[in-house]
Amino acid sequence: MNALNIAIAAEFELCEKLTEFLAQSVLDIGRVSVVEIVPFNEEQGVRFNQRAVEQISPDEADWSKFDYLLFAGNAGHAPHMANAAEAGCVVIDMKGVSAAISGVPVVVPSVNDGDLTELWARNIVAMPDPQVSQLVLSMARFIEENRLNHVLVTSLLPASYTDGETVGRLAGQTARLLNGIPLDENEQRLAFDVFPKSAGNLTVQFQKIFPALNVTFHSIQTPVFYGMAQKVTALSDYELETSQLLNQWQHNDFIQVEERVITPVLNGETESDEETVKLHLGNLSAVENGIEFWSVADEQRFNLAFLTVKLLEKIARQLH
Template structure:
């Protein structure tokens, strides 16, 4: 008989949390009892799971000793405040905020073997969606390419900021289409029909904290000594789905046929044939796969590889990767 586990999802009413619950059901994760947790404003709501409507309970009073595995999908402040309680109760924890000290970022396609070096209870991190997509695409190429620098321009969906981001884009779009004056609320300026040159809080260096997180996590995930990473994030007027323009600088001439052959064989990747390209709308949104296209060499540098990635940030970038980490744990280590 397959062993089952008591599982908690923190942030179950949020964009990623709800998707995470859906993925747990779709992939038949061996859940014995599922505990859905959120703040006081959301407690009492219900979320569908396996034909039932499960009531969302308040996080503050929850006894984590009831569960073996916890997914934290409620943002930085919630993880900082409540993750230590889960750890103290002996839970293995998969955090999606990236703020917990000692939480190791994992993307199964890139560094699943690192779990063998750890012991229970596990403290793991599902990386930022951009880092997840980059690692899943680039990790299979580590043998074919001697990478020394990765440069990415990431056009992020407003769902990066949860339901509030989606609601703000919808509100602004409605205001403009109805010829009403627009007053930005969540963002510092108009996002509808516009592109914003930064996403989130910017640090003293001028780089956004999210950009720094992506660079830091990608280096860990790929495990390439001396790898340099440059990240620029902009915010696009798109509800869901991240679009990444990626340049990889290598130590040798890039063999495009070899690269295409490697990517074409990878489960979870959809390589779009030359002459076409993927987009988030119509391709990636709602899908488990990462879509890769516009595979080409450099204009002036034969040791340069350029490509395009379209990914559902809430699904593959966040919820699915977290569940896949959980699947590795329950299969081999818990």
């Protein structure tokens, strides 16, 4: 197998996390390039295996020279993804921008890898939004083995879920308010406040994996810098066994079962010096004809970077 040429189209912070996991991968990677769909600052540069990574603009990209594109853009950047796919580059759409398109499989690594056979229709595979992938990983086997009526999810979104600029805005607002400096009248307040966000097409993405199950997503923006938390309730017509779900968690290499209450901040402190990341699950309990639990992950490092590289490894093994 020839060494792979990989393009990354993402903001700077996520590019750094992706190259971190690519460096740990079993893949033979010859070259990594960054396509700046979000322009970097002058001092921002990405390194892979201790070498500077080439940074090019989307208009300069010759997609035919790349084997894979790891794409983390928004709908406005979608033409670049389409151009890459048409040039023969296999695209991993990391945020589910293309998930609603017919012929594009939506895959969460280790859950529905068999759907990758549909990849070749468009040369694009979508990972779902981190809110969806976090839920799917926590419940996939349980959903398959139990007849559920409805799943309700409340996602507490950090600033990093939106982008690095929002992290900077949260930091700036926090500093200003602590120093008694009021915010501009029309400025969206992030610091010390919460507000609802649209769930978008999350249900569509989820039902591409589990089409028969009703799910409701509630998304809340919180004044947290990094790390997404979810409160999940699953309901049925009959009593559900918490021991069954706990056993499934304990045998999943992507999951860490927590005895204490894990939070995004505690998770960030715990994983800051570690090479591996996990989906942290706990507070599992029974409710009337159902179960509920608490879920925390670094949505940048785990749900996006780590899972993307795992999906890349699975596709590469099939192709080469």
